[in-house]
Amino acid sequence: MDTNTALAVAKYDAHADKFAERALTLCMQPQLEEFSRLTTPGALVLDAGCGSGKDFGPLGLCGFRAIGVDLSRGLLAHAGEVPGALLARADIGRLPFPDAAFDGVWACSSLVHFDMLGAGRVLRELRRALKPWGSLYASVKFGDDTGEWTDSEVVGRRWFQLWLTVPVVSVHPFRLIPYTGSGVSVHPSRGFPYTWQMGPA
């Protein structure tokens, strides 16, 4: 785990209850619908950086079997309260799973604390764990900067990598599938989520 990730995970641990509460206010329906279009029902999906497990229920409603991985003990404790949750405490850059174990990977806001090189390594690891025609959903923050910012008074200051589409495409091992859903806006300013969908190369 690199220093920025360690600091971020420490913040999640320290504010786990509040972060879990806030996560429940986020609606991922448009993104889930898009992911479902590319991932067959019954698929085994890795929730990479699952946090408090807010997406386990919605992924299950889409017909997927989800396994969550995270490094924050505090957030994993919340995720463990979701009925039927399957969890592992692990680094998404070193997954404890064999090659081609998953049909899909759902990485909601979990790449945000990696710099470009680190995120490239994680994306390669996620592809290793994916079946050849598996799909990946990943969301990051839009921009061309890095630094420590407050995204919420609740959770406090954390280091973020902001991303532009071009560097993302140049480092990731996936083919970019343009996002076609409605309900997700791309804002060219710091702090808003930039969401895209990637399929196999």
Ligand SMILES: C[S@@+](CC[C@H](N)C(=O)[O-])C[C@H]1O[C@@H](n2cnc3c(N)ncnc32)[C@H](O)[C@@H]1O
């Ligand atoms: C912004 S939160 C998103 C959590 C969850 N996906 C959600 O949407 O509510 C980022 C999550 O990534 C996790 N995380 C960050 N770096 C990680 C790593 N290297 N391995 C596993 N989890 C990591 C954090 O602990 C945190 O739970």
